[in-house]
Amino acid sequence: MNIVVESAVANDEAIRIEARCAAPGAHCPVCGGWSSRVHAAYLRSSADLPCAGRQSVVWLRVRCFICANTDCPRRTFIEQAPGLTRLHGRTTERLRSTMDTLPLALTGRAGARIAAHIGIATDRNTLLRRVMGLPDPAPTEPRSIGVDDFSLHRRHVYGTVITDAVTHRVLDLLPERDAATLAPWLAAHSEIEVICRDRAGAYVEAADAAASQAQQVADCFHLRQNIANSVKRTVTGHRS
Ligand SMILES: [Zn+2]
Structure with a gap:
């Protein structure tokens, strides 16, 4: 970011910073040619990060250049300040972030x-x-997934949630928790190598039918739940 701050004036409510790009010219965004022929200049305001509880505004003097390339369809172009502002943005990049x-x-x-x-x-x-x-996160091709049911309406309506077992990101939600719903999803994801699942028969059936390449493992939660239930039964059996 090659910016020169020319002044900074503060009052009780706000801070006004005037700045300009330091470069003597700019590259045309269409043909890439360099130009230092200024056609016009104006002040563009961008809200910036607050400072000491006061709002800050950057007034950037931007220049409009004449493209030096006579073959270029763009006659004039406006310089940008990458890292500080973006085209048509009303905030600085750091405030946006x-x-x-x-x-x-x-x-x-x-x-x-x-x-x-x-x-x-x-x-x-x-x-x-x-x-x-905000843009969606880039889709990943998970190798290990978690499959479990979740309740849309407790004791009445259940669906299936599929997560990436490595990043713990939700990959998909399916409207039912039966084999017929899960199997087509697995069939469309032949890259899957490990399926962490509970011991529900429906998920075993779906994985056996549609993801025979994948290893099925019991997930930690259900293993611990099984152990806890067994301990409880044993202790209850010996209560007397
Ligand atoms: Zn040009």
């Missing part, structure tokens, strides 16, 4: 409360929109 982290850790309402406390002007809906706008 903080505003993405808050709702991920705290959800919208608590995130907005903390944001107000540290001096970031936002609201819970804005924070939630930011989370919705």
